[in-house]
Amino acid sequence: MKHLTAIALLFGAYSAIAKPAPETMPNTASSSMGNKELTISSWNIEHLAYPISDGCRPRSESELNEMKAYAQSLNTDVVGLQEVASKEAIEQIFPKENWQVFISDRPDSESYKCRESGRMSSQQKVGFAVRKGIEVQQVKSLPELALDSRGLRYGLELTIESPHGLLSILNVHMKSGCFVDDYSRSDSRSCQVFSKQAPILDSWVESKEKAGLPYVMVGDFNHRLSAPYNKLTGQLTVNTDNSASTLENTTADLIGCHPYYPAPIDHIWVGNLSSNIAKKASVASYKNMDPKAMLSDHCAVSLSISPQRFELSNAVKWQTTSAEYRFLTAATYQRAEQQIVKSNFNGNWAVVMDVDETVLDNSGYQANLELKGQQYTPASWDAWVMSKQATFVPGAKSFIETVIRKGGNVALITNRNRNLDSYTWDNIQQLGLQLSPSNVCLMGRVSEDKSSINGASIKNDKDLRRQQIESGTASCFAPKSGRHNQFETSQIIMQVGDNIEDFVGVVQHEADIETLLKGAGIKFVLLPNPMYGSW
Ligand SMILES: [Mg+2]
Numbered sequence: 176m177k178h179l180t181a182i183a184l185l186f187g188a189y190s191a192i193a194k195p196a197p198e199t200m201p202n203t204a205s206s207s208m209g210n211k212e213l214t215i216s217s218w219n220i221e222h223l224a225y226p227i228s229d230g231c232r233p234r235s236e237s238e239l240n241e242m243k244a245y246a247q248s249l250n251t252d253v254v255g256l257q258e259v260a261s262k263e264a265i266e267q268i269f270p271k272e273n274w275q276v277f278i279s280d281r282p283d284s285e286s287y288k289c290r291e292s293g294r295m296s297s298q299q300k301v302g303f304a305v306r307k308g309i310e311v312q313q314v315k316s317l318p319e320l321a322l323d324s325r326g327l328r329y330g331l332e333l334t335i336e337s338p339h340g341l342l343s344i345l346n347v348h349m350k351s352g353c354f355v356d357d358y359s360r361s362d363s364r365s366c367q368v369f370s371k372q373a374p375i376l377d378s379w380v381e382s383k384e385k386a387g388l389p390y391v392m393v394g395d396f397n398h399r400l401s402a403p404y405n406k407l408t409g410q411l412t413v414n415t416d417n418s419a420s421t422l423e424n425t426t427a428d429l430i431g432c433h434p435y436y437p438a439p440i441d442h443i444w445v446g447n448l449s450s451n452i453a454k455k456a457s458v459a460s461y462k463n464m465d466p467k468a469m470l471s472d473h474c475a476v477s478l479s480i481s482p483q484r485f486e487l488s489n490a491v492k493w494q495t496t497s498a499e500y501r502f503l504t505a506a507t508y509q510r511a512e513q514q515i516v517k518s519n520f521n522g523n524w525a526v527v528m529d530v531d532e533t534v535l536d537n538s539g540y541q542a543n544l545e546l547k548g549q550q551y552t553p554a555s556w557d558a559w560v561m562s563k564q565a566t567f568v569p570g571a572k573s574f575i576e577t578v579i580r581k582g583g584n585v586a587l588i589t590n591r592n593r594n595l596d597s598y599t600w601d602n603i604q605q606l607g608l609q610l611s612p613s614n615v616c617l618m619g620r621v622s623e624d625k626s627s628i629n630g631a632s633i634k635n636d637k638d639l640r641r642q643q644i645e646s647g648t649a650s651c652f653a654p655k656s657g658r659h660n661q662f663e664t665s666q667i668i669m670q671v672g673d674n675i676e677d678f679v680g681v682v683q684h685e686a687d688i689e690t691l692l693k694g695a696g697i698k699f700v701l702l703p704n705p706m707y708g709s710w
Contacts, residue, residue, distance in 0.1 A: 211481060215344060216249050217393035217441050218475035219257040222289075222297055225264035230297030231289035232471075241462070242268050242470050246304075249459055249475055253335065254304045255346030255393040257328075257473075260297040269304035278302035279316045279329040301331045301346045301394070310336040319375050320347060322368065330379075330394075343383060347376065347394035354399060354440075357406040369398070377410050380422055383446055384414055392444040395473065399438045401427040411444070422446040425456045425478050432460050432474035443478040451548065453483040485548040490705035494538045501569045503703050508570025511671065511700045512577045518668070525616075525644055525665035526578050529637075529672035530589035530599060532704040534575070535565035541706050551707070560595045563602040568702060572608050574671075579614055584665050586616045586644045588637050588677075593619030596652040616644065616651035616662040635676040641667060669697070673704035683709040 220242075224230030227239050234242070246254070246268050259265050265276045279300050286295040305311055317330030328348045335342050349372055352365030359370055376392075383390040400408045401424060414420045424444050431439040443456060456478045461470050487495075494500050515526070531537055540559040544551065559565075578585055591599055596619045604610055610617075624636045633639055643649040647664030670678050675686045678699050691699050 212479055213342075213481070214249070214251040214253075214477055214479045215391055215393060215443060216251040216254045216475045216477040217257075217346070217395070217443055218246075218249075218254055219348070219395040219441060219471060219473035220268070221258055221471035221473065222299070223256070223259045223264045223268070224297035225261050225267065227264075227267055230260065231292060231294060233292075233294070234470075238470065239267060243270075245459070245461060245470060245475075249477055251475075251477055252306045252309060253333070253344060254475070255331075255344065256302045256304065257346070257348040257395045258299045259302045260300065262302070264297070265302050265304055273307055274304045275307055275309075275311060276302065276304055277311070277314050277331065277333065279331040281316070281318070281321065281329040282325070284325045299328060299348070301328055301348050303331060303333055303344075303346060305333065305335065312336050312341065317345070317347075317375075317379070320349075320372055322371050324368075327368070327372075341388055343388065343390040345379060345390070345392045345394075347392070347396065349376075349395065349397045351397045353397065356399070356402050356404050358398070359406060373407050373410060376407070380411050380420070380444075380446065381414060384418075384420055384422070387447060389445070389447045391478075392446075393442070395441050397440050399440060400424060400442050401429075401439060420446070421448070423448075423454075425454050426458075426476050429456060429458045429476060432458050432464065433469070433472060434464060434466055439476070441473055441476050443476055445478070445480070448480065451483050452480050455479045455481075483548060485546050487542055487545050488706075491538055491542050491545055493705055494536070494703075495542060500703065504568050505570040507700060507702055508568075508574040510696050511669065512570075512574050514669070514697055515574075515577055515581055515583070520583070520666075520668055523584065523663045523665040524582075524668045525584040525586050526669045526671060527586045527588055527637075527641055527644065527667050527677075528575075528670075529674065529677040530587050530591060531565075532568065532673040532706070533671055533677070533702055534568060534571045534587065535599075535602065536568045537565050538706065539564055539566070557592070557595065560591055560602075561598050563598055563605060565602055567606050567608075572606070575608060575615075583668075584614045584616065584663065586618070586640075586649070586662075586665070586667075588618050588640045588644075590620045590636065593621050595619055597654070600652055600654060612651060612653050612659060612661075616649050618643075618649060618651060634680045634682050637677065638679060641670075641679055669700060671700040671702070673702045674708055675701070676709055677701075 222230045222232035227234045256265060259278065262276045262278050269276060281300050283298050289296050311333055313334040315332045317332060320330045321327040327350060330345055330347045332343060332345045335344065350365055350368040353361065353363065353369040355361045355366065358366045358373065398407055399405060412420050412422050422444055424442055426439060426442045429439055431437045456476065458474050458476050460474055528534055575585055589599065596617050600610060600617055618640050620636065624639050627633050627639045628636060640649065644665055645667060649662050650658050650660060651662045653659040675681050675683055678691060
């Protein structure tokens with residue numbers, strides 16, 4: 176659970192503000208980080224030299240401008256770059272005014288003659304461009320990936336600080352030429368080298384898994400890691416102690432942009448990210464995708480991570496904001512109240528009322544769950560009841576007052592657990608309705624209410640309690656002494672609920688609506704509840 180806590184810190188205070196469009200986004204981290212979305216990219220930029228006209232892939236001034244525009248269009252915060260010669264080379268595309276630039280400390284290697292142009296090569300290193308304002312806490316080269324060979328590339332790891340926590344990002348450019356699914360079954364020289372790099376990468380991942388902090392791994396892996404049986408992918412995603420790895424290839428479903436090489440080899444992996452973080456991976460094509468005109472033989476891939484945004488359901492929106500809900504509930508109670516006022520009952524009489532979505536409105540609980548992407552649990556429900564934050568369903572208070580004024584009793588028969596009765600009682604009192612145990616009997620549910628169902632005299636889990644009200648055997652909540660049995664025997668003249676099973680002898684799947692309608696508004700009063708029920 177440690178990593179969940181970490182990422183909760185990382186994104187805990189994130190709000191649901193959309194990232195501005197690239198053209199309106201100032202090149203400062205304070206704005207990009209402020210909107211709580213972080214974008215990380217990986218771009219093999221193909222022999223980026225300094226000056227730009229050097230090396231195996233010399234570029235013109237206009238190509239340089241196109242590359243700068245492309246880099247800006249990525250709308251990214253951190254870019255892992257491969258095949259860059261130097262900091263100066265990177266700064267041609269990611270200018271110093273807006274970017275912090277880092278490069279691995281791999282020593283320069285000997286130049287070689289470029290295959291196609293016959294020119295002399297520039298250095299091939301990995302580097303990072305990090306938007307200014309993002310604090311980079313640590314920069315660390317990984318020389319071990321070069322296997323003590325001058326021809327191989329170091330890795331480069333940054334630890335950046337967001338306003339909410341630390342994030343490690345490793346950038347690699349693995350040995351080229353080993354494109355088989357199982358590098359260990361090829362005796363090509365490239366695969367032999369690759370097979371020595373693979374465990375180094377694996378142990379870096381495992382160390383991050385153990386540390387529990389969120390991490391990212393980007394780069395040109397020169398390997399088809401999204402292929403179903405790729406050996407390296409299998410290694411990376413299974414911890415050696417057989418514990419489940421959190422590592423995920425977020426770019427696995429992307430198709431490479433190069434028309435000749437659609438199997439992607441540039442990837443962005445994440446580990447220890449909470450499931451509450453939304454991830455969106457993309458590949459950015461160039462304006463001209465003719466292989467001869469592409470600005471690099473690789474396109475940049477990007478990953479945006481942001482707190483997951485959950486929408487309220489229509490049901491909760493309707494109950495919490497609509498005028499129709501308020502009108503319907505108030506009007507239903509108004510008619511029920513008129514019915515009570517005009518009737519003359521002899522003897523002791525009671526109105527049986529359900530509590531949730533009948534007397535008390537729990538849309539606050541439901542909204543809170545939905546905004547967190549959570550479902551009902553008994554534990555969270557109990558916590559809500561104990562918080563006493565429910566409000567009145569419109570019309571309920573006046574109705575109860577009228578029943579009592581007319582000399583009636585009120586039986587609150589609820590499927591909240593009976594041990595929560597004191598919270599229910601207090602919640603209602605705090606809303607300004609004074610309850611007296613002499614004329615209000617509150618009865619939460621006990622196990623007997625369910626076990627007594629026999630399909631005949633007791634059909635639903637409130638029938639037993641209704642019978643107890645009518646026989647004078649009800650166990651009612653008493654504010655100070657716990658419970659009492661002094662509630663007077665009462666004839667039930669009306670039942671009010673939001674669920675058809677709030678009516679005597681009725682079960683959802685065989686409710687006789689025609690019969691119930693004969694008592695609609697007189698014996699049976701039903702309120703709307705779009706949020707949950709027994710359907
Ligand atoms: Mg209810």
